[in-house]
């Protein structure tokens with residue numbers, strides 16, 4: 456790899472690294488993913504996520520492994536609808552398959568050979584009786600026996616484990632308060648765990664390619680669907696396999712349960728997990744909870760880093776007046792930010808001068824990838840509303856390069872003498888900014 460490409464890629468990932476530090480991500484995959492030749496790589500990527508500050512909860516299924524054991528023992532695989540009938544002999548196969556898969560995941564995560572990406576890693580994995588189950592009961596007249604449903608998740612203990620810097624590993628098995636063991640669908644376990652933990656993300660790694668599901672074609676952003684859009688489409692996805700539909704259903708359930716981002720990623724794509732989480736373009740399909748997805752809100756001290764990252768290139772180019780981190784920390788409460796997937800993608804500030812009934816609309820910036828879709832206009836409208844509420848009657852802005860944008864949004868050219876006196880005093884004649892004024 457070209458060294459400058461490497462440096463560029465690492466720097467481009469930095470905002471995502473910052474955004475994901477300390478976040479709880481539930482990463483779920485079925486037993487078929489564990490059969491893949493590149494399964495180790497996926498686990499190494501999960502270990503890397505943890506090194507980058509993410510708190511991972513891994514949930515796995517074991518369907519093909521259960522089938523293989525049933526076959527080896529000459530037992531029938533019985534289903535009622537899309538649920539397995541787990542009789543006593545089948546339950547032995549379920550325990551055997553889930554237990555052995557769990558051990559093999561733990562073993563792979565314990566790798567620390569220098570010849571692998573795990574060189575120098577000391578990954579700690581934890582498991583436990585965190586999933587409380589109940590019988591799924593009788594369906595269509597058939598008793599599903601030891602097939603269960605999630606009754607409760609011991610989220611507090613999982614959170615403690617994560618806080619201790621461990622990866623929490625959860626299998627498709629649950630226990631009831633009566634001491635019985637139940638066979639669960641891993642999708643349901645993943646959804647229940649993510650919901651109970653109020654996880655920041657739930658990621659399903661699937662063996663199909665959600666990029667090709669063409670569900671989000673009409674949304675303007677092919678990789679993303681709001682929960683509402685997803686729910687509408689879910690009734691109409693006849694072109695998807697039963698497995699894919701089950702994943703989509705679980706993703707929607709998690710979204711409705713309060714998980715803000717649910718990703719469906721094809722496991723076959725090299726590094727898909729890292730690409731989805733650490734690059735702007737991402738891969739796969741993401742369902743997001745509408746109201747939080749691109750939130751506009753007042754900035755807080757935690758946004759200082761994000762605002763600096765957004766405006767620094769514009770300051771370097773002379774478009775915006777440079778602000779030090781210290782100055783920004785003092786002024787941050789005057790800022791509004793637009794946040795998408797944890798990243799600040801736009802900002803502006805409103806500095807009121809109440810004695811002049813004026814306010815300065817300042818530092819408006821939109822990330823280059825998100826321009827031309829009315830975000831700056833929305834920020835301006837919001838500042839105008841705030842200014843009106845503060846009893847101000849005019850906004851002004853100083854600009855060297857963006858005059859026409861302001862004029863197109865109702866500003867007219869003004870004079871330095873129209874500005875509040877304290878602003879006139881610090882007016883930089885070398886910069887020679889234009890003064891623009893808008894009546895409210």
Ligand SMILES: CC(C)(COP(=O)(O)OP(=O)(O)OC[C@H]1O[C@@H](n2cnc3c(N)ncnc32)[C@H](O)[C@@H]1OP(=O)(O)O)[C@@H](O)C(=O)NCCC(=O)NCCS
Pocket residue numbers: 769774775818819820821822825826827828829830831832833852853854855856857858859860
């Ligand atoms: C100016 C800026 C904030 C606009 O953000 P945005 O979200 O794309 O704005 P909107 O979607 O509301 O408006 C986009 C329109 O403004 C136009 N526009 C953007 N920058 C412009 C400029 N410097 N001069 C004239 N028009 C401009 C775009 O061409 C687009 O018009 P079009 O749809 O007719 O092509 C953004 O381009 C930016 O961050 N620029 C760099 C920072 C900057 O100049 N800030 C102002 C400093 S005082």
